[in-house]
Amino acid sequence: MAITIKDVAKLADVSTATVSRVINNDARISETTRAHVLEVIEKLNYKVNSIARSLKSNRTFTVGFLAPEIANDFFMTVAQGVENSLRGHGYNMIICNSNESADEEVERLELLMEKCVDGVIIAPSTANGEHLKILSRAGLPTVLVDRLADGFDCDAVLVDNATGTYKAIHHLLKRGKSDFGFIGGDMSLTPFRERYEGFTRALAEFGIEVDPSHVRLGDFHVDSGYRMMKELMELKRPPASVFISNYFLHIGATRYVVQHRNRIPPGLFIASFDDMELSDVTGHPGLTIAQPVLQIGSRAAELLMERIAARAQGEESGPPRVERLPTRLVFHQVNGE
Numbered sequence: 001m002a003i004t005i006k007d008v009a010k011l012a013d014v015s016t017a018t019v020s021r022v023i024n025n026d027a028r029i030s031e032t033t034r035a036h037v038l039e040v041i042e043k044l045n046y047k048v049n050s051i052a053r054s055l056k057s058n059r060t061f062t063v064g065f066l067a068p069e070i071a072n073d074f075f076m077t078v079a080q081g082v083e084n085s086l087r088g089h090g091y092n093m094i095i096c097n098s099n100e101s102a103d104e105e106v107e108r109l110e111l112l113m114e115k116c117v118d119g120v121i122i123a124p125s126t127a128n129g130e131h132l133k134i135l136s137r138a139g140l141p142t143v144l145v146d147r148l149a150d151g152f153d154c155d156a157v158l159v160d161n162a163t164g165t166y167k168a169i170h171h172l173l174k175r176g177k178s179d180f181g182f183i184g185g186d187m188s189l190t191p192f193r194e195r196y197e198g199f200t201r202a203l204a205e206f207g208i209e210v211d212p213s214h215v216r217l218g219d220f221h222v223d224s225g226y227r228m229m230k231e232l233m234e235l236k237r238p239p240a241s242v243f244i245s246n247y248f249l250h251i252g253a254t255r256y257v258v259q260h261r262n263r264i265p266p267g268l269f270i271a272s273f274d275d276m277e278l279s280d281v282t283g284h285p286g287l288t289i290a291q292p293v294l295q296i297g298s299r300a301a302e303l304l305m306e307r308i309a310a311r312a313q314g315e316e317s318g319p320p321r322v323e324r325l326p327t328r329l330v331f332h333q334v335n336g337e
Contacts, residue, residue, distance in 0.1 A: 003044045012040040023090060027309060038088075059312060062092045063304060064112035066105065066122040070097040074247065074274065074293060075123060078145055081297020082121055089305050091118075098125045106131050113138055119304045121297075124149040127188035141307035143300045147190035148322070155307065156322045157300040161191050161273070164289045164327030165198030168271055169243060171329065172287065173206050177269055181239030182210070183228045183249050185220035192220070195245045195273055214239045218249075225252025233263050240265060247274035275330045288330045295325055 009016045014037060021029050022037040029037075065082055067075035083093050094112060098105040105125050109132075112120060119141035124132065129149025135142045136154070144156035169180070182199055185192040200210055213235065216228035225248060232238055233256070244250040250272035257264055275290035303321065310317035 008037065008040055008044060011044065012037050027313075059118050059308070060116045061090055062094060062115065062117050063301075063308075064094050064096060064109075064115075064117045064120045064122075066096045066098055066108050066112070066120060068098050068100040068105075068123055068125040070095060072248070074146075077293040078123070078297040078300075081294035081299075082301045083297075084294070085298040085301035085305075089301075091305075100125045102126050102128070102131050106134065109134060113140065118308045119143070121145060121300050121304055123147060124152075127186075127190070139311070141304055141311055143304045143307075145296055145300045153320045155300075155303045155320050157296050157303065158190065158322075158324055159291045159296065159327050160324040161194035161327075162198035162201070164291075165195045165243070165245075165273060166202045167198075167327075168273075168287055168289050168329055169199055169202035170205065172241065172269070172271060173202060173208075177241045178208070179211075179214075179240040180208075181214040181232045181242040182216070182245070183225060183232070183242060183253060184215075184217050184245040185224075185249065187217060191273075192217075192245055199243055211239075220246050220248055222248050222252035222255070225249035225254075226256045227252070229253035229256040230260075233257075233260070233265075238265055240267065241269040241271070244270065244272040247272065250274070286332055288332065289327050290330050291327055292325050299323060299325070 005016050005019050009019045012019065014033065018029065018033065019037055022034050063086065065079050067079065069075060079093070079095055086093055094115065094117065096108040096112065098108055102125055105122075109120065109122075113134075117140075120135060121143045122132070123146045124144060127147075127150055129152025132142070132149055132152040136152070142154045144154060144158075146158050148156055148158070180199075180203065182196065184196055187193050187196065203210060214232065216231055218224035218228055225244065228249070229242070229252070232242065242253065244253050250270070254270065257268070257270070269286050271287040273289045273291075275288035303323075307317050
């Protein structure tokens with residue numbers, strides 16, 4: 001026999017109205033009662049009739065998550081953080097991939113709107129946010145993650161890229177590291193631009209000018225990291241230290257170092273942004289900058305839930321908020337150092 005809402009109410013010793021309010025994420029329910037009822041729902045394996053729920057609340061209890069590259073570990077970890085948070089609100093998630101294309105991004109957003117999602121979390125594929133205005137025109141709550149979009153104002157959650165990079169380079173300069181090279185991605189995108197700003201600020205405080213011949217920019221893929229490290233190491237005067245501005249560039253750069261050790265200056269020091277799962281085994285970095293990736297996703301989901309709840313109740317939820325989460329330095333042993 002199918003479990004009903006009355007069964008849940010009886011075991012939880014609450015009214016069916018209270019169970020309904022918990023299911024519909026009513027803000028008037030205390031956290032203690034909410035947790036208790038959700039525990040009973042899980043125990044009984046009660047399945048909510050999603051169609052009836054949507055008709056009653058005018059919500060689908062589904063949000064969209066749109067990333068430029070879903071094969072990217074970073075974005076999938078962000079998605080995990082989003083889902084972890086959504087689950088506690090009774091929400092599901094549809095994941096879409098824009099393939100780093102603004103045109104495909106619009107197609108996916110139109111698809112999500114056809115699915116009547118209650119909100120969208122998106123890592124924009126480009127710095128120009130004009131095409132994202134279809135979301136604001138539709139009145140759809142939106143939160144950006146990892147990067148901002150020019151001309152499109154909404155809530156956003158990212159890390160303090162500039163400060164994280166500044167602290168890393170400042171620390172290394174104090175330890176005597178110098179003659180830095182820089183490997184970065186598309187400077188129109190928030191993370192790469194801000195990381196370069198932090199890099200140059202730290203050098204400037206020590207009276208060091210950036211050597212343009214030691215700066216390499218491209219996209220954020222492994223093969224680009226390999227190519228740019230190759231270019232730096234083949235210079236007549238290669239840098240003694242290299243800062244790499246994301247995990248995948250770092251993997252490619254390290255691959256080149258491992259394959260061409262005879263071309264690498266003795267004592268080459270590599271630092272990089274992102275301390276992902278394989279950072280300990282890639283062989284070379286002495287310092288990485290860790291992002292709270294799961295927290296980026298979970299915080300974005302919480303902001304979105306606040307906007308969705310305010311919209312459902314016809315309330316104003318205030319101006320857009322941009323939250324920057326702190327990073328931390330992670331030190332790795334290199335050749336016994």
